[in-house]
Amino acid sequence: MSKFLYLISPEKITNHKIFLKKLELVFTSNIIKFFQLRVKNQKRKQIILLGKKIIKLTKKYKVNFIINDDPYIAKILNADGCHLGQQDMSINFAKKILKKNSIIGVTCHNSKILASKAFANKASYVAFGAFYPTKTKKVKYRAKLSLIKWAKKNIKKPIVAIGGINQKNYEKILNAGANYIACSASIWKSNIKDPLTAVNMFKK
Numbered sequence: 001m002s003k004f005l006y007l008i009s010p011e012k013i014t015n016h017k018i019f020l021k022k023l024e025l026v027f028t029s030n031i032i033k034f035f036q037l038r039v040k041n042q043k044r045k046q047i048i049l050l051g052k053k054i055i056k057l058t059k060k061y062k063v064n065f066i067i068n069d070d071p072y073i074a075k076i077l078n079a080d081g082c083h084l085g086q087q088d089m090s091i092n093f094a095k096k097i098l099k100k101n102s103i104i105g106v107t108c109h110n111s112k113i114l115a116s117k118a119f120a121n122k123a124s125y126v127a128f129g130a131f132y133p134t135k136t137k138k139v140k141y142r143a144k145l146s147l148i149k150w151a152k153k154n155i156k157k158p159i160v161a162i163g164g165i166n167q168k169n170y171e172k173i174l175n176a177g178a179n180y181i182a183c184s185a186s187i188w189k190s191n192i193k194d195p196l197t198a199v200n201m202f203k204k
Contacts, residue, residue: 003033004174005202006160008184011040016050023054025196027061031203033180036083038068051077064103071097081124086114091121105160109141112150119155126155127182130163131173135185139163145176152177167201
């Protein structure tokens, strides 16, 4: 089975020990290609401390470790790369900070123009969304499945779909041509009994 899940952390992680146990269990599913650390309102020191523990697990289970927004933290941790939003620094500037051949993903919302720009600047992947309503963040942009089909033809880079994707709707996204589906709330905040069970429900 191919790895098609792009797992994003909860925005708040209060107990590192409990979270790391859950994360390792989730990694045993063997369908997670990327794990992005995206915590909010945390000091950089705390993020680095947690990141040092996470990277041991990502290496063990061969998961790409991505840091949200901050290439400097990615460099300190020797992570596999970082994810940039449209309000973050440019791809070219991030490349100067990160180690050679680092993964750099870019949020493109629902825009063909942003995706084309990311492709021209040699982003590692493009991320589109939100495809569905989501509890994780306020939705400003809604993307359609036709955008994935367009990107498949015109953007020769892996496509990550994000926003409200869950165990009931993910197959539509993959069938449209997305390489990876990004999930957070459907794993960490779902009513399903535990994160591993939630992840296993995505298996094709």
